[in-house]
Amino acid sequence: MPVEPLSQKEIEERLAELPGWSLDAGRLTRSYRLGSHFEATAMVVHIAQVQEELDHHSDLTLGYNTVSLSVHTHSAGGAVTEKDVELARRVEDLAAGHGAH
Numbered sequence: 001m002p003v004e005p006l007s008q009k010e011i012e013e014r015l016a017e018l019p020g021w022s023l024d025a026g027r028l029t030r031s032y033r034l035g036s037h038f039e040a041t042a043m044v045v046h047i048a049q050v051q052e053e054l055d056h057h058s059d060l061t062l063g064y065n066t067v068s069l070s071v072h073t074h075s076a077g078g079a080v081t082e083k084d085v086e087l088a089r090r091v092e093d094l095a096a097g098h099g100a101h
């Protein structure tokens with residue numbers, strides 16, 4: 001089923017409930033800081049599991065003690081959709097358990 005692009009207003013409404021997330025170059029983005037490189041790596045693996053479950057994938061970057069995500073929906077022509085919002089919510093849910101901030 002095709003997913004529709006969200007309007008600018010809809011994106012702003014979703015972002016109001018996702019502290020730390022922003023719209024950057026047309027993508028939902030957030031960076032997290034972790035306690036160590038190993039902890040950051042574990043969070044990347046956890047995010048990858050969620051992305052496979054959702055069949056929706058961000059550009060996911062592992063730094064020394066940082067994890068950064070950038071996501072839009074390829075099948076919607078690169079627009080932001082509810083699928084991106086759902087992934088952001090799921091990542092927020094798991095971030096606390098990794099001590100990410």
Ligand SMILES: C[C@H](O)[C@H](O)[C@H]1CNC2=NC(N)=NC(=O)C2=N1
Pocket residue numbers: 055056057058071072073074075076
């Ligand atoms: C075939 C598969 O369902 C698609 O390629 C999925 C996989 N992950 C995806 N991820 C993102 N971000 N956008 C997509 O359109 C997308 N499509």
